[in-house]
Amino acid sequence: MPRSHSRVPRRRGLKAALAAAVPLALPSRAPAGPTAAGAGHRVPLRVMSFNLRYASTAEPHSWSARRPVTRALLHRERPHVIGTQEGLYQQLRDIETDLGTVYDWIGTGRAGGSRGEFAAVFYDTRRLAPLEYDHFWLSGTPDVIGSNTWGGGSVRMATWVRFRDLLCGGREFCVLNTHLDNRSQYARVRAAALIVRRAAGLGRSHPLVVTGDFNVPAHRNPVYDTMLGAGLADTWDTAARRSELYGTFHGYRPPAPGGDRIDWILATPGVTVHEARISTFSAHGQYPSDHLPVQVSLTLG
Template sequence: MATTAVVGAVAAAATAPAAAADEYATAEPDDGRRPLRVMTFNLRYASDTRPNSWGERRPAMRQLLRQEAPHLLGTQEGLYGQLQDIATDLGPHYAWIGTGRAGGSRDEFAAIFYDVRRLAPVEYDHFWLSDTPYLIGSKTWGNTVIRMATWVRFRDLGRREVRGGASAESVRSGGGEGGGSAWGSGEFYALNTHLDHAVQYSRERSAALINDRMGKLNPALPRIVTGDFNVAAHKNPVYEAMLGGGRLVDSWDAAGERSAQYGTFHGYHPLVPGGDRVDWILTSPAVRTRRAAINTYAMRGQFPSDHLPVQAVVEW
C-alpha cells in the first residue's frame, strides 16, 4: 500500500444532499441488487481567473454533487485545497484517496471519492504514467505534464458474500449467482486517471501501462475505470487499446438507457449536442450499466467545471 497518499476522511458537517434532478440518483429498484452510482469528473483546477474562478464555481459544484450523490467519484485536476473544499461540501459521509502527481499534496490529483456508508477501501496504490511508474513525478514519454493513476480495491457494503451458490440478497430478489462466484464477494477495483492533453505517444503508452497494471490485479474481481482520456471515444487508438480484447466495455455504449449526448469538454462555451466524449466510465464486460448520463447542470449559467460530469448506474 502506498505511503504517499492523502486519505481525506471528512469531519465537517454539511446539509443533507438535495433530491436528485433525474433518475440517475434514484435508479435503485427494490430488487436487492443495490446498483452503484458512479461519476467521473474533470473538476478544472482551482484558480482565481474570472469569470470561472473556483470561488465562483464552487457553489455550483457543491449543488451538483449533493444532488447526484455518487457512491464512487473519480476526479481529475483537483488541487489539494480544492479537494478539501469538495470533501467539506459533500459532508461527513464521504472520504477520498489520492496523492498529488508531484508527490504529497503538490500539483493536481487523480483522486477517488467514495460514500463511506456504501464502500470501504481494502487496499490502494498509485503509479505514474511513465517508464518508471513508481518514481513520483516521473514523465518519460514526451509529455511535459506529469500524468498518473490511482486505484482502490473496495468492499461494497451493500452486497453480501455468496454462500451455497447464491447471495442472501439475490435469494430475496428471486435470483441467484450459481457456483459461488467471486463476483459475489462484494469487492471490486476502481481506477482513475487523466491522460495527456497533447502527446498521442504518451496516451498510447499510458493506456498500455494501465492495461498491464490492471492485468496484475485479482482477475476474479470486476473493474470500474474512470478518467479524462483527452481523446474522443471511438475515434482514437487509445480507446481501442483500453477496450481491446474484451478487457473493458464503455458504459455509455453498454447502458440500457442514456441521456442526450454532449461533448464532455465545453471550455465554458455553448454545449455541443452529439459532441465528442473524452471523459469515460469503463467497466468489466459482466458489469451491467442500467443508465448512463452526461450531466449538463449549471447554476444561474455557471458551470461547475469546463467539463461535464459523466455518470453511470451499474450493478453486477
C-alpha cells in the same frame, strides 16, 4: 528513487501520514444488517467521472465561483464513487467539506504529497469501505513519483482503490481513475498500454471500473482501441438507457450535442449498466467545470 506511496489522512482515524505501503491495505468494516446480505445485493452503484478543472482565481470561472455549483451538483447526484481529475489539494478539501462527513477520499498529488493535480477517488462511506489502494505514474518508470518519460506535456498518474460494498453483501470491486496527457498522442498511447497491464491484475479477481479524462474521443483513437482491446467495455455503449450525447469538454460554453466524448467510464465484462448520463448541470449561468461529468448506474454482476 525508491517507491513511495502517500495519501491524505482519512477523516475518521488515520491522522498520521501513511507511507511506504506496497500497496497500502486499509482497515475494513464488515457489512451489517439484513439488507447487506439480502435485498441490497442488487442496489445499483452510482459512479461519476469528473474533471474538476483545477482551482484557479481567473474570473469568471474561478474556483470560488464554481465551488457552490459543484457542491449543488454533487448534492443532487450523490454518487457512491467519484473519479476526479485535476483537483488541487485545497480544492479537494473544499469538496470534502461540501460533501459532508459521509464522504472520504483517496489520492496523492502527481508531484508527490500535496503537490500538483490529483487523480483522487471520492467515495460514500455508508456504501463503500476501501480495502487497498495504490498510485502509479504514466511513464516508463511508473513507481517513481512525478516521473514523465514519454514526452508528455505534464506529469500524469493513476490511482486505484479496492472497495468492499457494504450494502451488497461485502462484494469487492476495484476502481481505477486516471487523466491522460493533453498534448502528446505518443504519451497517451504508451499510458493506455500501461494502464491495461495494471488493470489486468486488478480485474483478474474483482470487477473493475475505470474512470478518466482520456483527452481523445471515444471510438476514434488508438487509445480507445487499446483500452477496449484489453477486454474493457465502454459503459456509454452498453447502458440500457442513455442521456443525450454531448461533447464532454465544453470550455464553459453551451454544451454541444453530439460532440466528442473524451471522458469515459469503462468496466470489465459482467458489469450491468442500467443508465449512462452526461450532466449539463449549471446554476445562474455558471458551470461547475469546463468538463461535463459522466455518470453511470451499474450493478457489478
